[in-house]
Each structure stands twice: as structure tokens, then as C-alpha cells.
Amino acid sequence: MSTRARFRPEFWNVVTVLILVVLAVLLILPILRVLMLSFVDAKTEAFTLGNYVEVFTRNYYLNGFKNTLFVGALGTLGACLLGIPLAFFTARFHIAGRTWISTLAILVLVAPPFIGAYAWIMMLGSNGFITNFFERIGISTPTIYGAHGIILVFTLKFFPFVFLMTQTALNAVNKSFEDAAENLGCTPWQRFYKVTLPLVFPAISTGAIICFVLSIADFGTPAILGRGFRTLSTIALAAYRSELGGLPTMAVTVSIIMMAISMLALVAQRRILAKRRYASALTNLPVKSKLSGWRNVGVHLFCHGVVLIAMLPTLVVVYTSFLQTKGPVFTGGFGLESYRRIMLDAPGAIANSFLFSLAAVVLITAVSALISYVIVRRDTPASGAIDFLMMVPYLVPGVVMAIGFVTTFRNGPVGIFGAAGLLIMIYFIRRLPYGVRSTTSSLRQIKPSLEEAAVNLGAPPLKAFLKVTVPLIVPGLIVGSLMSFITAINELSSTLIIYDSGTITMPVKIYLAVLDGEFGLAAALSTVLLLCTGVCVYAVFRFADNRDSAFV
Template sequence: MTMTTSNPLLKPVYIFGPVRFDFWTAMTLLVIAVLFVLLILPIASVFFVSFLDEDTGAFTLANYVEVFTRNYYVKGLRNTLTVGLLGTLGACLIGVPLAFFTARFRIRGKALISTLAILVLVAPPFIGAYAWIMMLGANGFITNFFKGLGLNLPTIYGAHGIILVFTLKFFPFVFLMTKTALGSVNKSFEDAAENLGCNALQRFFHVTLPLVFPAVSTGAIICFVLSIADFGTPAILGRGFRTLSTIAYSAYTSELGGKPTMAVTVSLVMMAISILALFIQRRFLSKRRYASALTNRPVIQQLKGWRNWGAHAFCYAVVITAMFPTLVVVYTSILETNGPVFTGEYGLSSYRRVLLDAPEAIFNSFRFSLIAVAVIAVFSGLISYLIVRRENAVSGTIDVLMMVPYLVPGVVMAIGFVTTFRSGWYDLTGTGLIIVMILFIRRLPYGVRSTTTNLRQIKPSLEEAAVNLGASPLRAFVSVTVPLILPGLIVGSLMSFITAINELSSTLILYNSKTVTMPVKIYISVLDGEFGLAAALSTILLVCSGLCVYAVFLLADDRESSFV
């Protein structure tokens, strides 16, 4: 018995009897093997260790009982949900109005607003946390300014500071998704509500917002998942306010040499929260119908008077406030320092210190990220082809697995890599290879999604024609398909590079003195009070991310969608 197909690219694969492998069957097996080793196995090992007794190695549920009963962990869980939910709420409260104003009204500089929002998105969140310390820390310049006026402002440390950073860091997800959805709403629904006597506010809450709720909720879910998984921000601003990510890291460092049972248990609770949030959102959306005809789209309106000024003020206030920490970092990097103290003069001493004290961090960041991205580019093309052109149960499973790295926090994945690859002849801990591996698997979905979107727009008849003319499936793929999907591959690779070079949570667990990266060095410098060195390294990271964003703008058909 065989499975037949009219597509000459898809050779028959025997289900019963002799098995004949073609190129794409071999690639399918290769992709499955890679995902099993680098994704399924580490997560499974974390799951397995969480049920082991740290001392005896016997099966137990005591670890989970302790997490949900001991006040230390319960408080961490409550803190995580608090900053995650409130940070997400804050992102929605500024992201949705910003999207509405820029999508429905004539706002001068819309492209600039979107660009600044995207730059906020690609900057690592822990840099924002560090910048807010420079502004509102115990000795921040804003804090000192108000002290001079006799006013004592609360410092940035604690839950309120973490929520502020999450709000201003992640609102672009809500903004970009909602803006795209608002442009597709059928204006007839809003016109009907207006004819029935609804004012502008009522139309927005009863008609427009429900129609774009899938986009808003998806952006909110991304904000929530990233907030509860974020390590750098609560680690820098927490000052005793512990979240599950910082607790998992502390547990891991205290359990070095033994089984990281509590660290992985806490990590799995984080992952379970992310999956549960996604399930609730999908469940809620499945009960309602949100589709509408893509006709009679809204007309851009011109506001007048104070409404026009108010809309412009709100839009620019949001993006400038969100960008301000980045500007502070860049400004701080050109201030002269005397050890850890700023002298108030201008100079490049911080950059000289980078060249003297942290050249290996820069070299490692670029080396690890570029190697990982090169492999991502290859596998993105292969996986995208399997998902789009070979639609079956296996390719569908691979497509689903591409969602997993989005949901698994970096701390969870890193601990999984340690438990999987630290024994026997394949002990990879402390090597550059293990960092490349984790950057590859965590950032692979960016390349796959971008390339898959591009490939779906290409008719398979072009590849079929090449095969009919005698080309092998491999040659048809390399000669025909790859050139056509090259823009998607490049955009996906650039997005993978931006996120890989800024990775902190996983590399902080896996690095040693020889494999330190720029984000790790920045984190250590902030904890040591070396703000000048941290600012210079942060600026280098920001410039690299900005150049990649500019490249995406040049190559992507829809630059905003490429980042979401």
C-alpha cells in the first residue's frame, strides 16, 4: 500500500511493505531528530527531574506540594501573577488607544511612531530596567532633581517599577496587532451603531473593540507570557520582590552539584501558567465569531481643535516615554567615569573599558548568534517547506512544535539543557556549543514563521515544472524555491539575530568565564554598580538591533507584521 499524490515533488512514501526514502523524507527525519534532541528531550528531562526527591532520587510529589504550600514560593507565584497581569493591563491601556488613534485619525509622523514602538520592542527589557535606575533609583537624576525641590519620590525598586518597565516594554505587541486589525474592520458595523444613537465612546466599546478583540487578546497573551518569563527586570529592580523566574535562578545556583529539583519544579509552574493563559484565550475566542468581510474599510478622519492636539500629545508621549530609557543609556555611555562614579564630563572612557575588560563578551555574542542564525536559516527553509508543501500529520506536528519555544521561558529551557547535556561523553556544559544550541532552538520559530508566510504566497507549480524538466527535488528546492523565499529567510534570520544577541535568561545559566556574552556582562555590571561599562555595552547592543530593524524595514513587505 502506498500514499500517492499528484505533486511530482512529493515522491511516494510506503506505509506498508518496503520503505523508500526520498530527499524530503530524509529531511523530515532530520528535523524530527533535531527537535527531539534540542526541544522535547530537555523539556522532558525538566519534567522528569521535578518528580524526583533531591536526596534519594525516588519519585515524589513533594516538590510540587512545597511550591504550592510554602510561603516563599506562594509569594513568588503571587508576585509573578501580579506583575504579569498588571504589566499586561498597562500595555493594553496604552497600546489599544495608540493603535486606535494612529489607525483611524490623521496623526502626523505615523511612520515615526511605529518605528519608535518597534525599536522599543527589540531593545532588551533589562536595559530599560537599568536605565530606570539611572533616572529613578536611589541616586537617579530625576530623584535628585525632585529632592532639590524638597519632594521625595518613591524609587523605581519593587513591584511598581517592574510593572512600569513591563508596560512600556511590551505595549508595542498590543499596539501593532490592534492597529493591523483596526484597518480591517468593516465600517458598516460602526455606521449602524452610530445610526442607532451610539456616541463615539459607545461605538468603540460595544462594536469596534469586540471586533478586534482577537488581536488585542493575542497581543496581551504575548505580553503576559513574556512578563512572567522575564528574568532581567525583576532581578535588577526587585530588591527583595521575588518572582518565579528569579526564584528558579536562585534555586538553580544553590543546587549546583546536585539535582536542580526545586529549580525545575518552579520553572515548570511558570511554563504551565503560560500554557494555561494561552488555552484560556483560545477557549474564549472559540466561543464567539469575529470574522467580517474585508470591505467598506474605515476612512481616515481629521480631528480638529483640542481633540487633534490631545491625540497627537498622547501618541508621542507614549512612544517618547518608552524610548526615554534607551536615550538615557546612550547618553550615559558617553559620560566620563572615575571607576564606578560618573564625573559629569563627556568622553569615551566607558567604551575604552569595553575594549579592555569585555572584548570577549562582544566577540562571543556575535559568534554564538551568527552561528545560530546561520543554522536557523537552513532549517527555516527546510521546515517551512515541510509545513507548507507536505501537509500531513508529521508536518502538522512540526508546525505545532514551533509554538513551544514561544511558551517555554528561557530559564526552563536552560535548566533542561543542563540536565540533558551535562553527563558522560556528551557533557556540553560550559562550552560555546551549548549556548549556540539553545539560541538556535529558542529563536528558530522566528525564521520558520517568516519563511512559511513567504512560501505560502508562492505557487508550487514553479517547483513542479522544474521536477518535470528533470531536476531532482533537492535541485528544484535549491534552484527555484530558495531564491523565491530568500526575502522571508533574510527577514526571519534578522529577527532571530536581534533576539539571539539580546538573550539573557538562558545564557545566564549556561555561561562561564570563557563564554560570557554582552547581555550577561551588562547584567553583572549593573549588579556591581559599573553603570558606565553597562551603558557602553548596552549601546552597542542597541545599535546592532537598530541596524537589523532598518534592514527588516528595507526587505519586508509589511514591516510592522514582521515584528509581530
């Protein structure tokens, strides 16, 4: 054997190294850049702790910190108060239209939160149609602006996380535990509180953590509904804009605090779960019972009422998009004027949204297949590190990543990307976990012997991967790509920091239209965005339903 052949690096080792390099450059480097800048004095560029001292001593930042925790915690609590009962009712009782409820919940989940905020302004704003209706009959109602409005939007937007995760866990609970509690004389409430709830606590806490992290990272909702109620996300963006031309030290300091809150929440959840065992045998699964009388009516009203109220903003947006307008003013009747306007005023935004999102999804599809193989098939410290790093984009707010990208790749030491390149790269790295998790799930169902047989027959590792593995994981790749596309095309917070006049996207155009009072234009663009999202959700359902057959 020649020396060259003996020392030829193994294919998957090279792939692992390349993946680590990509994650180091696009994920770790921007975060480290943000962290380092938070310890820099903007004037002297010397090391300082003054930025953190200012954040924790100046009322402007302290109020933003408290406001963020306040709306994040109460929004999460609201999501749990809706999601847990909804999950329990649909998992334990025969509910007419159960599939309809789950479908609407998922549609609520994938719709952009800032669109919901805008729709609530149309209903409960200073000139909202619900506000005007009550004023005509002499009843004064509070407007949607402020903390209560933000909490309402977070509650109705994020409760599906708690609902879907808790419902899955409830369907897997061993019925013997609940039967034993009933035989010992526990009331239905005591049985639920003392037995069922602790058994599904891991699912509830995971859904709650996701709600909390997304709430504190959300920019669009507090920016649209805040009206002086500032959160860390809006403060970070305002600080970044005020520091243009210099080092954005205060913006990155606020961003690091946002990231720290997310990580501390995740650590707290892990520590709580580590103290107890929650596993049970997947036998004697629960059987749904039938309700009757007022209980049946009440449960059905609650279940359908929650998802319909949550869907109300979407319906309002679509309805508003077909109202006749003259400029920013609604003139009565129906028409397509708003859609004509977006064809004239926003074709670039629509094209950019598709271009950047699709480019990112192509990268995600290719890279997630390789990463998934490394995670599932390569039991090495490097594969474990990659699996861990796939959690990081979930925890890092879009504002943090965007500032990291700008200060690293445009204004920093590696100034190689323009706005378009930055947007594609940030969509890629932030949405990569969706592709990886979906593809990993598919790959775990495939026996390694299929690939090993191809290698034993003389196929190189890359050819075996492309000819054998990739065709088998196509359903997972498609589902992951669609989910990546849904979230990428709706991205607002990171886009607001990076975009310029030539790279404006639909979410940014909608946000600016709402701020300018152009509600017809915003509604039409929002409807286009919702339609794209809805088509992708339908495709996800179809491919997810067919995944089992793909492995036969």
C-alpha cells in the same frame, strides 16, 4: 526497476524525519527532562510529589508565584491601556508622524528589557537624576525599585505587541458595523466599546497573551529592580545556583510552574476565542478622519508622548555612555572612557555574543527553509506536528530551556556539549520559530507549479528546492534571520544559567555591571547592543519593503 531504487526513501520524507528528530532532541527532550526531575527527590532520587507540595505550601515560593501573576497581569493590563488607544488613534485619525510612531514602537520592542530596567535606575533609582532633581526642590519621590517599577518597565516595554496587532486588525474592520451603530444612536464611546473592541478582540488578546508570557518569563527586570520582590524566574535561577553539585529539583519544579502558567494562559485565550465568530468581509474599510481643536492636540500628545516615554530609557543609556567616568564614578563632562573600558574589559563578551548568535542564525536559516517547505507543501500529520511544535519555544521560558539543556546535555545522560555548544544550540532552538514563521509567510506566496516544473524537467527534489524555491524565499529568510539575530544577541535568562568565564556575553556582562554599580561600563555595552539591534531593525524594514518586488 531495481529493488534498491524502488525502496529509496523520498527526499522530503527523509527531511521530515530529520526535522522531527532535531526537534525531539533539542526541544522535547530537555522539556521532558525538566518535567521528570520535578518529580525526583534530590537526596534519594526517588519519585516524589514533595517538590510541588513545597512550592505550594512554603511562603517563599507562594509569594514568588503570587508576585509573578501580579506583575504579569498588571504589566499586561498596562500594555493594553497604552496599546489599544494608541492603535485606535493611529488607525482612525490622521496623526502627524504616524510612521515615526510605529518605528519607535518597534525599536522599543526589540531593545532588551533589562536595559530598560537599568535605565530607569539611572532616572528614578536612589541616586537617579530625576530623583535628585526633585530632592533639590524639596519633593520626595518613590524610587523605581519594587513591584511598581517592574510593572512600569513591563508596560512600556511590551505595549507595542498590543499596539501593532490591534492597529492591523482595526485597519481591516468593516466600517459598516460602526456606521450602523452610529445610526442607531450610539455615542463614540459606546460604538468603540460595543462594536469595534469585540471585532478586534482576537488581535488584542493575542498581543496581551504575548505580553503576559514574556512578563512572567522575564528575569532581568525583576532581578535588577526587585530588591527583595522575587518572581518565579528569579527564584528558579537562585534555586538552580543553590543546587549546583546536585539535582536541581526545586529549580526545575519552579520552572515547570512558570511554563504551566504560560500554557494555561494560551489555552484560556483559545477557549474564549472559540466561543464566538470574529470574521468580517474585508470590504468598506475604515477611512481616517481629521480631528480639530483640543481633541487633536490631546490625541497627538498621547500618541507621541507614549512612544517618547517608552524610548526614554534607550536615550538615557546612550547619553550616559558618553559621560566621563573614573572607574564606576561619573566625574562630569563628556568622554569616551566607558568605551575604552569595554575595549579592555569586555572584548570577549562582545566577540562571544556575535559568535554564538551568528552561529545560531546560520543554523536557523538553513533549517527554517526546510521546515517551512515541509509545513507549507507537505500536507501530512508530521508537518502538522512540526507546525505545532514551532509554537512551543514561544511558551517555554528561557530559564526552563536552559536548565533542561544543562541537565540533559552537560550534566545528564547526553553530556556532549560544553558551554559554547549549549549556548549556540539553545539560541538556535529558541529563535528558530522567527525564521520559520517569516519563511513560511514568503513560501505561501509562491505557486507550487514553479517547483513542480523543475521536477518534471528532471531536477531532483533537492536541486529543485535549492535552484528554484530558495532564491524566491530569500527575502523571508533574511528577515527571519535578522529577527533571530536580534533576539539571540539580546538573550539573558538562559545565558545566565549556561555561561562560564570563557563564554560570557554582552547581556550577561551588562547585567553583572549593573549589579556591581558599573553604570558607565553597562551603558557603553548597552549602546553597542542597541546599535546592533537598530541596524538589524533597519535592515528588516528594508527587506520587508522589498519583499513584494522579490516575487515579481
